[in-house]
Amino acid sequence: MTTETSTTAPPATSELLATVGNKVRSMRKDRGMTLARLSEITGLSQAIVSQIERGMANPSFTTLAQLAHGLDIPVGRFFIGQDQSRSPVVRRSARRNLQNVTRESVGEAIHELLTPDRDGTIEAQWISTPPGHDTSATPFTHSGEEFCYIISGRKDVYLDGVCYSLEEGDSITYSSEIPHWYKNSYEEVCVAIWVNAPHAL
Amino acid sequence: MTTETSTTAPPATSELLATVGNKVRSMRKDRGMTLARLSEITGLSQAIVSQIERGMANPSFTTLAQLAHGLDIPVGRFFIGQDQSRSPVVRRSARRNLQNVTRESVGEAIHELLTPDRDGTIEAQWISTPPGHDTSATPFTHSGEEFCYIISGRKDVYLDGVCYSLEEGDSITYSSEIPHWYKNSYEEVCVAIWVNAPHAL
DNA sequence: CTACTCACATAACTATAGTGAAGATTTGAG
DNA sequence: CTCAAATCTTCACTATAGTTATGTGAGTAG
Structure with missing residues (x-):
């Protein structure tokens, strides 16, 4: 094998998308917002918000920033609890x-x-x-x-x-x-x- | 006007992309990595990493996760220092x-x-x-x-x-x-x- | 039961993120 | 200075994120 391997296995992206989606949905519900309201204040379409919440889309950086803005949370909040799996080793x-x-x-x-x-x-x-x-x-x-x-x-x-x-x-x-x-x-x-x-x- | 306005102005996405790109590049340099090496351990193409670092692309959620993995940092690190502008008001x-x-x-x-x-x-x-x-x-x-x-x-x-x-x-x-x-x-x-x-x- | 509203999901389209390969720049040795 | 190796950027293409518009299903009034 020619390539040096990465430190650990790459993240399982589909699961990450699902967990982020769940976070968006629960936060939106906590605030008593509908899809329509959240899409209105974020400037995103209802469709993409719905898809993201169900883990069926891979939001871009800017979309994440807009969602965080609409929910009034730091963007990093979407990522908490998923980096524990990071490697303990530094090559x-x-x-x-x-x-x-x-x-x-x-x-x-x-x-x-x-x-x-x-x-x-x-x-x-x-x-x-x-x-x-x-x-x-x-x-x-x-x-x-x-x-x-x-x-x-x-x-x-x-x-x-x-x-x-x-x-x-x-x-x-x-x-x-x-x-x-x-x-x-x-x-x-x-x-x-x-x-x-x-x-x- | 029919629509209720958002709490604050939406984030200026182009600037955000630039700052995130700068963070990626400086972190990569800190670690003595080349574009080729980072693309190798993240599984991304050199091209897109280069574009992201220069603020010329809008990375997706999964791409951000892969970059963070390759740099061995929490994904949220990309977002620090850009949420101070968040609204102090909660409607x-x-x-x-x-x-x-x-x-x-x-x-x-x-x-x-x-x-x-x-x-x-x-x-x-x-x-x-x-x-x-x-x-x-x-x-x-x-x-x-x-x-x-x-x-x-x-x-x-x-x-x-x-x-x-x-x-x-x-x-x-x-x-x-x-x-x-x-x-x-x-x-x-x-x-x-x-x-x-x-x-x- | 039918008509209407509200919340969410789906479909068809278009804009762009991401890929692979080739081109430009930089670096350093002789 | 020249050449070569290493590093980074650009180009043409394809996969998919995001939009507009329409569909579905649950509730409520008439």
Whole structure:
């Protein structure tokens, strides 16, 4: 086989269409609207609304936006409860680069997200730090708990000013509320895994 | 004019398409993917992905689902930041009925949502309570702060067992953490506005 | 029972989303 | 600079989303 396979099976589209349709219909009924009324305020035809509600049409982006508008809900509401099936794995080839997200002081370091892009849950990064790299100018302080494991190279992690020199295979765990920064004061690139668990709501 | 107007202007679809396209492209780039790779794992053609990214096509529901799958994000991610423009008003004719959401002890009472269907923010309900209606069997206790205003009729609100008899025009405010219930021990239907402000995250 | 209304479904048509292949652009090595 | 490989866009076609108009079936009045 020549093609690399996808991370998981593709979504079963027909079922998705049915569930979205059911949502539209129940929301419309909740609001005491008829097909005619909803089509009037959305600018869509009764026919297509009826078909969508019964899972017999595949609404376009703009149609979804118009329906959401008519029902006064965020468009994303149509999609809740159907992404739990998303893969827990992030392939190396599909890691998200966080370069633009992180602070400028991070400089040449490469940050890649290791956790699926969910909101509010645990988050892991793959971090490659070049020799001399130093984040002491902008110590991090936020909520949650952190863990770091060194894959290769060495790195000095500072918690509240106290230095912990880590080598390959070492790890460190601490509260994110402690001001923390790190520095690669060695000759080789340091590659580490960094995990942050934000506190639950 | 014969038709009742919509609550707000319909969304400007062309702009939405552009913003969604930009999101797809930046997410793909973040992951270091080419059009060919994304089309491969989504099962879509390069052509349509290119067109969508440039805002020149109106992707269908299933196409959006496939793209989200390929990027390993929830589909709703495509829509964040574009629903702030939603109307703050909920027309009487478009109120959402919460009947099925509330507890069975609520019985014949009618609950209708008065706030736009956002998550996690303040929420208001219109509540119609028939004579004799009583929720004391299942007192409510949750987080946040509550406020209730009586539009017509009378109602007895109990906070931690203490009775407050409210009449038309009266209002009451309390912490939702206090176990609370209410009873319409009068002859007429009571109509009230109830507001709950969940504590911010 | 018949005529009328309201809510929804179906049918025939047309506009466009999506495909596959070929063309244009960019990138990088020598 | 030139050539080649990789990446992206354009083109001609087909499958289908969405429209207008008509049909069905349940209720209600006369």
